[in-house]
Amino acid sequence: MQRSQAWTCRSPEDQEALRDAFETLLGHEARPERVRAVEPLGFDPALWKLLVGMDAVSMAVPAASGGGGLGLGDLGVLAELLGRRLAPVPLLEAQVASRLLARAGAEDVLGRVVGGDQLVTLALRPGVEGTARLVPAGAVADVVVALDGTELVAVEARPEDSAHPLQSLGSAPLADRDLRSGTIRVLAEGTEAACLLAGAVAEWKVLTAAALIGLGAEALDFAVAYVRERRQFGVPIGSFQVIQHRLADLASEIDGGRLLAQEAAWAADEHEHDAAALGAMAFAYAASTAQHAAAESLHFHGGYGFMLEYDIQLYFRRAKAWALVYDDPRREYQQVAELLWGPPEAP
Amino acid sequence: MDFRLGERSDEFRAEVAAFLDEHLTDEVIERVHATGTVHDWAFYRALAERGWLAAGWPEEYGGQGRDPFEMAAFAQEAARRHAPMDGLSTTMMVARTLLYVGTEEQKRAIVPRAVRGEILICLGYSEPDAGSDVAATKTRAARDGNEWVITGQKMFTTLAHESDYVFLLTRTNPDLPKHQGLTMFLVPLDSPGIEIHPVHTLGGERTNITFYNEVRVPDTARVGDIDGGWKAMTVALTFERSGGGGSETRRVLDQCVEWARTARQADGRRMLDDPVVRERLARVATDCEVGRLLGLRTAWIAHQGGLPGVEGSMAKLFASETFQRACSDLLDLLGPEGLRHHGEPDAPAGGWIEHAYRHAAVGTI
Numbered sequence: 001m002q003r004s005q006a007w008t009c010r011s012p013e014d015q016e017a018l019r020d021a022f023e024t025l026l027g028h029e030a031r032p033e034r035v036r037a038v039e040p041l042g043f044d045p046a047l048w049k050l051l052v053g054m055d056a057v058s059m060a061v062p063a064a065s066g067g068g069g070l071g072l073g074d075l076g077v078l079a080e081l082l083g084r085r086l087a088p089v090p091l092l093e094a095q096v097a098s099r100l101l102a103r104a105g106a107e108d109v110l111g112r113v114v115g116g117d118q119l120v121t122l123a124l125r126p127g128v129e130g131t132a133r134l135v136p137a138g139a140v141a142d143v144v145v146a147l148d149g150t151e152l153v154a155v156e157a158r159p160e161d162s163a164h165p166l167q168s169l170g171s172a173p174l175a176d177r178d179l180r181s182g183t184i185r186v187l188a189e190g191t192e193a194a195c196l197l198a199g200a201v202a203e204w205k206v207l208t209a210a211a212l213i214g215l216g217a218e219a220l221d222f223a224v225a226y227v228r229e230r231r232q233f234g235v236p237i238g239s240f241q242v243i244q245h246r247l248a249d250l251a252s253e254i255d256g257g258r259l260l261a262q263e264a265a266w267a268a269d270e271h272e273h274d275a276a277a278l279g280a281m282a283f284a285y286a287a288s289t290a291q292h293a294a295a296e297s298l299h300f301h302g303g304y305g306f307m308l309e310y311d312i313q314l315y316f317r318r319a320k321a322w323a324l325v326y327d328d329p330r331r332e333y334q335q336v337a338e339l340l341w342g343p344p345e346a347p
Numbered sequence: 348m349d350f351r352l353g354e355r356s357d358e359f360r361a362e363v364a365a366f367l368d369e370h371l372t373d374e375v376i377e378r379v380h381a382t383g384t385v386h387d388w389a390f391y392r393a394l395a396e397r398g399w400l401a402a403g404w405p406e407e408y409g410g411q412g413r414d415p416f417e418m419a420a421f422a423q424e425a426a427r428r429h430a431p432m433d434g435l436s437t438t439m440m441v442a443r444t445l446l447y448v449g450t451e452e453q454k455r456a457i458v459p460r461a462v463r464g465e466i467l468i469c470l471g472y473s474e475p476d477a478g479s480d481v482a483a484t485k486t487r488a489a490r491d492g493n494e495w496v497i498t499g500q501k502m503f504t505t506l507a508h509e510s511d512y513v514f515l516l517t518r519t520n521p522d523l524p525k526h527q528g529l530t531m532f533l534v535p536l537d538s539p540g541i542e543i544h545p546v547h548t549l550g551g552e553r554t555n556i557t558f559y560n561e562v563r564v565p566d567t568a569r570v571g572d573i574d575g576g577w578k579a580m581t582v583a584l585t586f587e588r589s590g591g592g593g594s595e596t597r598r599v600l601d602q603c604v605e606w607a608r609t610a611r612q613a614d615g616r617r618m619l620d621d622p623v624v625r626e627r628l629a630r631v632a633t634d635c636e637v638g639r640l641l642g643l644r645t646a647w648i649a650h651q652g653g654l655p656g657v658e659g660s661m662a663k664l665f666a667s668e669t670f671q672r673a674c675s676d677l678l679d680l681l682g683p684e685g686l687r688h689h690g691e692p693d694a695p696a697g698g699w700i701e702h703a704y705r706h707a708a709v710g711t712i
Contacts, residue, residue: 248661248664249664249668251661252641252661252662252664252665253637253665255641255644255658255661256637256638256640256641256661256665257637259348259637259640259641259643259644260633260636260637260640262348262350263350263636263640266350267350278636281629281632281633281636284633285633285637330626333625333626333629333630333633334622334625334626334629336629336632336633337625337626337628337629338625340629340632341604341619341625341628344619344620344621344622344625345616345617345620
């Protein structure tokens with residue numbers, strides 16, 4: 001496979017270089033009008049091609065499998081930028097699924113997906129009777145990694161043959177995918193299969209937490225810009241304490257949520273004992289923070305916030321959808337409790 | 348930013364924990380609770396003997412040169428164990444301000460005694476008509492030869508009844524704009540003309556209202572320039588943040604988890620096995636972690652030589668607001684039994700959640 005040498009993150013300066021490069025790219029190529037233009041499908045093939053060309057998928061693959069070997073700490077930097085721009089590309093899913101393919105030793109599939117010939121994604125929940133429902137990027141992926149019964153499978157099929165696309169709140173390319181047609185390759189079975197999927201989902205949650213924080217941070221920036229400019233009663237509405245206090249609360253929540261997402265990524269990279277609990281906390285916290293930021297920002301916009309013409313609605317819808325595609329975020333707190341205090345005892 | 352405080356800090360935390368095991372006895376805790384005075388001289392002197400009142404200061408001023416991560420661990424342990432630290436924080440804040448803006452005589456006469464735990468200094472900022480608008484202070488200091496004559500009153504002069512000095516914000520020039528006519532004094536509390544009246548609070552703490560009736564102090568009691576009081580007070584405020592973010596919330600969480608491990612519901616099931624209980628506790632644990640990280644960031648910036656102004660305020664704001672939410676939520680969690688005060692034999696979690704619920708309200712004031 002193609003070897004990714006473009007991105008190393010051995011120092012804070014390397015991470016800055018990564019941030020700068022992708023910030024510039026996304027600033028040009030993921031402007032709100034581009035995000036709108038690809039709705040309702042929510043996939044921008046031109047942006048995807050650019051990102052693959054910049055090794056954005058292969059950077060996530062371990063060096064031993066020929067990838068860039070970046071950890072979640074570095075990938076989180078990029079995920080936050082994607083969230084800020086609502087980039088309509090399934091990069092987090094492709095990165096996480098590629099790492100899983102590497103762990104499962106599926107080098108041939110991996111070679112095709114990191115080079116950009118195929119787009120890979122993963123089903124966050126096990127299939128039911130051969131169908132994985134609401135698969136992220138399911139409407140555009142050539143390969144879906146999913147748990148089907150006791151087997152972890154990589155199903156190769158043209159999306160137009162195997163996907164049932166659907167319209168949804170977050171304008172994401174979700175689809176129900178048939179896991180039993182196309183070329184099916186069994187990656188693992190039994191406990192190993194379940195562990196591989198659980199590990200990938202945990203990584204997805206950490207990166208999605210970072211993306212949600214980016215989304216929330218941008219929604220807050222929208223709010224600050226708007227309340228400085230919008231005048232009512234003869235003064236900018238940002239001069240009202242009722243708005244200032246809420247902005248200060250949001251800024252603290254977002255900074256805190258970012259630190260928590262970064263800590264969860266670091267803990268996963270370092271195999272810290274509390275990595276799983278931190279990941280679950282980061283996901284649940286980022287979900288509520290992003291929704292809070294987007295909802296507050298929308299309301300600071302007054303009636304304009306309710307108009308489709310204003311961009312805050314793009315953020316408001318995705319803040320909810322990006323987390324809910326996995327599950328009710330409140331259930332994450334049950335996971336946190338289990339990791340901190342053990343499973344509940346039977347009555 | 349590193350997410351762990353590091354080995355030196357862990358070692359210091361262990362030392363602090365062992366110290367608290369020995370000196371923060373039930374007797375101290377009960378005495379503080381009964382009197383509402385969040386200071387205990389025996390405990391304070393024990394801290395001073397270890398050199399910990401100014402542990403974060405450079406050694407040349409009597410400190411131990413401990414870094415912000417060690418100091419964060421110190422603040423976290425103390426808050427987590429409910430140690431009475433009010434006297435330490437005001438005294439050392441003023442002493443540190445003297446190092447920046449005090450005279451050589453003040454540095455010699457006051458600072459070493461503060462570091463050794465011999466004296467306590469309280470803050471005299473707020474007034475009945477000057478709360479968040481503290482620069483509206485009316486307490487008047489008028490020059491009389493080499494002396495100043497001070498007349499007025501201060502609200503919330505917490506620990507005045509235990510203190511040797513009050514760090515007093517006064518108006519010396521009523522004709523200047525309000526921030527410019529202010530001057531700070533370090534006034535001995537045994538000066539003639541001072542009266543201290545107790546004020547009791549919702550959280551059970553005792554504070555005071557203090558009256559100053561033609562109190563005479565020499566010009567050597569002045570801290571900073573004449574009409575330069577706002578600057579001196581702002582210096583003090585930058586020392587106010589500790590990096591202990593979220594530790595009070597951690598304390599009530601620990602108390603409730605311990606309760607939930609043994610308390611049973613009507614059907615015999617442990618409280619800790621109820622999903623409603625688990626979700627609430629997990630949410631509080633998450634807020635604790637976020638609060639810890641915001642505090643850690645403050646320490647990190649200080650460690651790099653920066654001044655964490657906005658970041659310190661965010662950490663404080665977040666910690667105070669989440670502490671209130673946690674106390675409210677955890678008190679509900681205890682059910683009607685949670686209404687019992689500390690001291691009632693059957694009070695769940697020692698009655699401390701009911702107490703914390705009342706106390707937490709002050710955090711955002």
